[in-house]
Amino acid sequence: MVTSGALALMLGAAAVLLPAPYVLEAPGPTFNTIGEARSQPLIKISGRETFDPEGELDLTTVYVSGGPNGDVSIFDAFRAWIDPDQTVSPEELVYAPGTTRSDIEERNTVSMISSQESAIAAALGHLDIPYxxxxxxxxxxxxxxxxxxxxxxxxxxxxxxxxxxxxxxxxxxxxxxxxxxxxxxxxxxxxxxxxxxxxxxxxxxxxxxxxxxxxxxxFPFDVTIALDNVGGPSAGSMFALGIIDMLTEGDLTGGRHFAGTGTIDSTGAIGRIGGIQQKLVGAHENGAEFFLAPAENCAEVVGHVPDGLKVVKVSTLEEAVNAVEVLGSGGDGGGLPTCS
The missing domain is CATH 2.30.42.10 (PDZ domain)
Incomplete structure (x- = not known):
């Protein structure tokens, strides 16, 4: 009995202490693209007249742990399983075998830089500024x-x-x-x-x-986006909206609080991203009234919208700008498409 008990304790300790083969996603912070990050403008434009907008156009993020991002315990996985704001996925469904943390960081950095350039191009195209x-x-x-x-x-x-x-x-x-x-x-x-x-x-x-x-x-002038420790392409649509607001006289948002997500290409097409449910929660927790969601993510949005947050589905930059203009001007947005 003593031997069996000791063996059970050892196995239990091993189960608790050894890394669990899961990847956890939780709501991350938001960043106002027309505001500041670490006391510096998140978007800085040189060589062109800009305007100081009011309101917020928040990009949203997701905390990812487990796998190459760092070990999680079985207790962490259990807590995430019972938390409706988090998701738990088997590591092998998220990362290819042999993927390292440096691989992920390099991929995220490259895709972030690419998304920023595409966002600038899409914004300038919307404003009919040649490049x-x-x-x-x-x-x-x-x-x-x-x-x-x-x-x-x-x-x-x-x-x-x-x-x-x-x-x-x-x-x-x-x-x-x-x-x-x-x-x-x-x-x-x-x-x-x-x-x-x-x-x-x-x-x-x-x-x-x-x-x-x-x-x-x-590009005909310099646009610098300063955002540390955030990678991936999913902030592209919000970067583009922030650039448009800064280059346009007046307030696109009407002083209201928007958040959103979505990849973007140089033509202004907005695409699917990951972690939409966590981003909805993060936006709501940080005070957003409205959320711009890629149309391709709508199936994951339905049934997961926090109370008090209005979601508008968008598939192009033109649709996103129109939605912000309508809601920012005081409209109820009743005619805007949703993920219902």
């Missing part, structure tokens, strides 16, 4: 339509004789071609090359070159 964007091939997909034609490092400058100004220009041209071959002009090693590619249809039904592209921007 330059170039699309460069990073790598080719497996069984790519462009195999043997395009190469990593190629910058696509035109398609069927029309200049490629952004990713939307390229997508539209491929859609219009409806699967027919397209003529591309690219810069390769500083020289212009003329190439022909026959796009392939994706499972989603659109036509693609089968390449991963990166955008490089040349």
């Amino acid at each position: 330059e964007e170039s699309l460069t091939v990073v790598e080719l997909a497996e069984a790519s339509a462009s195999a043997g034609v395009l190469e990593p490092g190629d910058t696509i400058t035109s398609i069927d004789g029309a200049p490629v100004r952004n990713i939307d220009t390229l997508r539209t041209a491929l859609t219009d071609a409806a699967g027919a071959g397209v003529d591309l002009e690219v810069l390769r090693g500083g020289s212009a090359e003329e190439l022909s590619v026959t796009p392939k249809r994706s499972p989603e039904g659109n036509y693609q070159l089968g390449v991963l592209l990166t955008s490089e921007f040349n």
Whole structure:
């Protein structure tokens, strides 16, 4: 009995002390994109007239623990399981085997920088402020339509004789071609090359070159976003709204408190993010009246909206700006789309 008891105690202690193979998500802090972070403007614009807006346009965050982010105990997992504001996921469903903390930090940093650049481009596009964007091939997909034609490092400058100004220009041209071959002009090693590619249809039904592209921007003035210890692409839509508000005379928010989330590309398309339920809670706890949620996240929003928080679904920057203008001007927002 003594031996069995000691063994049980040892096994129990091991279960408590050993890391639990789970990833926990909890509501994180919010940051006002038209305010300050650590006594410094979160967004700083140089070389262009700006205006000091009132109100708040908060980006929202999620605390992630477990896995490569640091060990959690079984007690931590149990507490998260019974907390409706947290989620618990098996580690293997969240991270690929062998993923390290430095891998995550590097990925989050790269995606944050990319989202900031896309947010600036989307904001300037909304305000009809010209800027330059170039699309460069990073790598080719497996069984790519462009195999043997395009190469990593190629910058696509035109398609069927029309200049490629952004990713939307390229997508539209491929859609219009409806699967027919397209003529591309690219810069390769500083020289212009003329190439022909026959796009392939994706499972989603659109036509693609089968390449991963990166955008490089040349903006007419400097926009600096200073936000430490926050990574990932999900703040893009709120960065874009903050930039628009700072470059526009008057108050976009009407002095009211908005929060939101969503990836964004240079054309202003707002996309899906993770941790939406925790972000709703964090926004509400920090006093937000309204929340701008990506339309692609609506299924996760329904049934998880804190009392007193009004959620508006958005799929483009234009829709987000319109929602803030309507609600900021005192409208009840009854005509705005929701996640119901």
